[in-house]
Amino acid sequence: MTESIELTVQSMQAYGPAHDHWGIAWSGGKDSSATLTLIMWLIDSGKIAAPKTLTVFYADTRQELPPLAIAAEQIMDELRERGIAVEVVRAPLDKWFMVYILGRGVPPPNNNTLRWCTRQIKIDPMEQALRDRLDQLDGQILMITGVRQGESAIRDRRIEMSCSKDGAECGQGWYQQVLPNAKGLRGRIATLAPLLHWRVCHVWEWLKHWAPRAEFGDWSTAMIADAYGGDEAEEINARTGCIGCPLAQEEKALETVLALPTWSYLAPLRGLKPLWRELREPQHRLKKAGAERLKGGPIAKNPQRMGPLTFDARLMALDRVLGIxxxxxxxxxxxxxxxxxxxxxxxxxxxxxxxxxxxxxxxxDGDEPTGDTVMEVVYQNGAVQPLLFGEERA
Ligand code: SF4
Structure with missing residues (x-):
């Protein structure tokens, strides 16, 4: 632990002083919360020099696990009490996860063709917040992220973008990789992941036993550690992301929270993930009747592709979520x-x-057939496989 902190101090001392302005990309998960509170303590205790300005950007997706969302609110109060600028970063209402799916009718994200969520609810709003902040500043901003890959990553010098992996925190890798190259930010953002080498047991130790103590800042981080499994955090190795994330194989973080007697009343949240899966079924969606031409050009790669959610499906899902x-x-x-x-x-x-x-x-347009309508099959080369059976041919 002491060695890990010392390496963090060295990386902050090496890169921090070159930047007058620092930002911390924080999403309330374990890695970014550990990063945030550790940096605060290192500054308060004089182990690293404070920058001219420091802004904490809290990425609020409204999809976080309740204990994490509550802890984030408390930590925001604690930051503001210390005079630290905190900005709550959110997408515009129409792009929020629930509104986009249930109002606009875009199907829940998946790992293959439709991974719209991370960029839309986490990355784009963060980019905009940074552009706004940079308008008020001269020079560059050093964006500190909670990317953490453990010792092997340090050896391999790799930072993975994958946040559907166990142990990862959705969004942090993207902040690290995507922000410096975003439109309007290129050349004005440098990123640093000062906990890159930390193991999950260090993160847990910091959140549960160190950060809550007065000498380390008296932070409300113990609840975050508990949400990840406390003593067993390392074995559980839960990833951090939205409740019911359709991209994650298992809901380890939610199950860990529900195993705690104080949070077991949230068990109905188990219904979200199957609902997102169900909504991807053909009967709840429209599909293109034939091959689409791309703006008068070639035929689209996937003729008869499945598309948005029907109004009945959206209302059914809205009712289910409100019920949960x-x-x-x-x-x-x-x-x-x-x-x-x-x-x-x-x-x-x-x-x-x-x-x-x-x-x-x-x-x-809404006049397309539903995904479960039996139809002739259209191939990408325009060939049509007629129906062999069915009333449509009669
Ligand atoms: S946690 Fe899952 S649903 Fe949420 S933004 Fe990340 S990938 Fe998308």
Missing amino acids: QAQCNASARYLGRPAISLINAEEEARIRELIALETWPQGW
Whole structure:
């Protein structure tokens, strides 16, 4: 632990002084929370010199696990009490996860063709927040991220973007790799991952036993450590991301939280992941009837591709999510525990408005057949395989 902190101090001493302005990309997960609170302590204790300005950018997706979202609120209060500038970074309402799926009708993300979520709810808003901040500053900003890959990564000199991997924190690798090359930011952003070499047990140790102590800053990080499995954090090695993330194989972080008696009332949240999977089924979606021509050019690669969610599917899913939220909150009231917000009144109103306005994603009109309609098969070369059976031919 002491060695890991010492290496972090050395990397901050090597790169920090070259930049007057620092930013910390924080998403409330274990790695970025450890990074944030450690940097604060290193500055407070004089182990590293403070920059001229320091801004903490909290990436709020509204999809975080409740104990993490609550801890983030507390840490934000603690930062503001110390006079640290904290910016809450969010996408515009129509691009929030729930509104985009249930209002606009874009299917839940997946690992293959449709991974829209990380860029939309985490990266684009962070880019915009940085552009706005840089408008007020001279020179570069050093963006500090919580990318952490352990000792083998240091040896291999690689930073992985994959955040569907166990142990990773969704978004942090993207902040590290994508931000410095983003439009309007090139040349004005440098990134640094000062906990790159930390092992998960160090992160847990810091969050659970060090950071909460007065001498290390009295931070509200213990709840974050517990959410990752406390003493067993290293074996569990849960990744950090949205509740019900459709890209993750297992919900290790959620299951770890639900195993704690104080959070077991959130068990209905288990219903989100299967709902996102169900929504990708053909009966809930439209599909293109034939081959599409790309702006008068070649035929699109995937004729008869599946597309957006039908209005019935969106309303069914909205009802299910609201039901999950109501169940959790009824138990919360009964037990005197914190309530959760999956879809707030503003989001619900906007979702219903978008459905009432018959909103479809770009390239879709709503008169396409549903995905389960039996049809002739159209191939990319334009060939058609007629139906062998079925009423359509009669
Ligand atoms: S945690 Fe999952 S759903 Fe959330 S942004 Fe990352 S990949 Fe997308």
